[in-house]
Amino acid sequence: MNQISEVTEQIVDRKLSAVAKRTKASIIREMLKSTSIPGLISFGGGVPDPETFPREHLAEIAKEIVEQEYKTTLQYGTTEGDKQLKQQYIQYLRKYEGIEGLEEDHMVITSGSQQALDLIGRTFLDTQSICAICDPVYLGAASAFMIHAPKFIKLTMQDDGPDVDILERSLQKMTEDEKEQFKFFYLVSNFDNPTGICLSLEKRIRILEIAAAHKILIVEDDPYGLLRFEGEKIPSIYKLAVERGLQDYVLLLNTFSKILSPGLRMGIVVGNQKIVRKLVLGKQVADLCTSPLLQRMTARYLERHDPIVHLQNALKVYAKKRDTMMASFKEDFGNIEGVHWTYPQGGLFSWMCFPDWVDTMEMLEFAKKNLLIYIPGEAFSVGDSNKNCMRLSFCLPSEEQIREGSKRLLKAFQQYAFMKGR
Numbered sequence: 001m002n003q004i005s006e007v008t009e010q011i012v013d014r015k016l017s018a019v020a021k022r023t024k025a026s027i028i029r030e031m032l033k034s035t036s037i038p039g040l041i042s043f044g045g046g047v048p049d050p051e052t053f054p055r056e057h058l059a060e061i062a063k064e065i066v067e068q069e070y071k072t073t074l075q076y077g078t079t080e081g082d083k084q085l086k087q088q089y090i091q092y093l094r095k096y097e098g099i100e101g102l103e104e105d106h107m108v109i110t111s112g113s114q115q116a117l118d119l120i121g122r123t124f125l126d127t128q129s130i131c132a133i134c135d136p137v138y139l140g141a142a143s144a145f146m147i148h149a150p151k152f153i154k155l156t157m158q159d160d161g162p163d164v165d166i167l168e169r170s171l172q173k174m175t176e177d178e179k180e181q182f183k184f185f186y187l188v189s190n191f192d193n194p195t196g197i198c199l200s201l202e203k204r205i206r207i208l209e210i211a212a213a214h215k216i217l218i219v220e221d222d223p224y225g226l227l228r229f230e231g232e233k234i235p236s237i238y239k240l241a242v243e244r245g246l247q248d249y250v251l252l253l254n255t256f257s258k259i260l261s262p263g264l265r266m267g268i269v270v271g272n273q274k275i276v277r278k279l280v281l282g283k284q285v286a287d288l289c290t291s292p293l294l295q296r297m298t299a300r301y302l303e304r305h306d307p308i309v310h311l312q313n314a315l316k317v318y319a320k321k322r323d324t325m326m327a328s329f330k331e332d333f334g335n336i337e338g339v340h341w342t343y344p345q346g347g348l349f350s351w352m353c354f355p356d357w358v359d360t361m362e363m364l365e366f367a368k369k370n371l372l373i374y375i376p377g378e379a380f381s382v383g384d385s386n387k388n389c390m391r392l393s394f395c396l397p398s399e400e401q402i403r404e405g406s407k408r409l410l411k412a413f414q415q416y417a418f419m420k421g422r
């Protein structure tokens, strides 16, 4: 026992690198551990419903490629990624995004988009660096960037996406040195995690204009674009950039996690060849290559099946759950002053904010006593903003659980308010 504490003191407390010291546990991943409590309703994790995974098709393909293509699929692969998958992805982007002119060296396959975020952090950020993010921000991106301790410019969220005036004003005020240190602006363009907000066409164009005027890189993360339940599809920032000859200013991150299965861990970055090359070098160090077996499975799946056709059922289920959540919130919170929430046209999340005196991290204890969990807003902050907000995911609970969960949330709020003397 003593020996262990000595090791802890000698090694863990004293020898860790600055990066390791800055690496914090993800509140979400910690909370997901408690989702097995009987009777608990979770509005927490943003994971897709397993019933939506095309498991029969994937099983059939897996058997086939292990038996027939084992010389490549069970071997190491190139760091850049499987050529067959890249070719399928080029067609996929042509079909669903209308993006033309892509070559294989415009893309690198990553182990999920999370690896892409990590590689982008490693490739661009130092402690003197400056980058712009939204507030609230996707926790996984914030963590990947924060380990390098850059300075953040935080863009508050509005109904149609981040307040880009903040970005423009900050860039205009920068000294030459600061401009040199400014690395990129990261955002989730469709049905943002955590707010569910979809960036308007006007703001997408505005962001590109700012990028071109100030020569900055935009990192467009788009895991949820195909999960639209209603409204017209808006072109990606990358597509708008291609139309204007500005594509070198944008890196597009996609993933198959929300449209096929997160267990495949299949992500892709599309952008300028030289930037992609740098990301490839970073990936060599990180993991040599993304699993060739899983890459070929994804490629073969895309070759044989249309993921969008497959998604239609899931989208109907998610849309109904979203409707149930919105109706329940209206019924339970509609008359409570200062409580408001977003109406997502797609994706997996709604973002609810309470009056300023509420701390949703504190309130979580009351929610847990009522067998409910959500993700406190503070988890999506660099600093201590969003304390009065929370992310609520509607993808996993049943409609009945969503209705009951909303009632439990109200009860937790009332008990918390009573404790606060409100």
Ligand SMILES: Cc1ncc(COP(=O)(O)O)c(C=O)c1O
Binding pocket: 046, 111, 112, 113, 114, 115, 138, 140, 188, 193, 221, 223, 254, 255, 256, 257, 262, 265, 266, 267
């Ligand atoms: C905005 C955003 N980016 C990236 C990711 C990471 O996705 P993955 O690593 O599964 O591709 C997620 C996952 O939830 C996400 O919400």
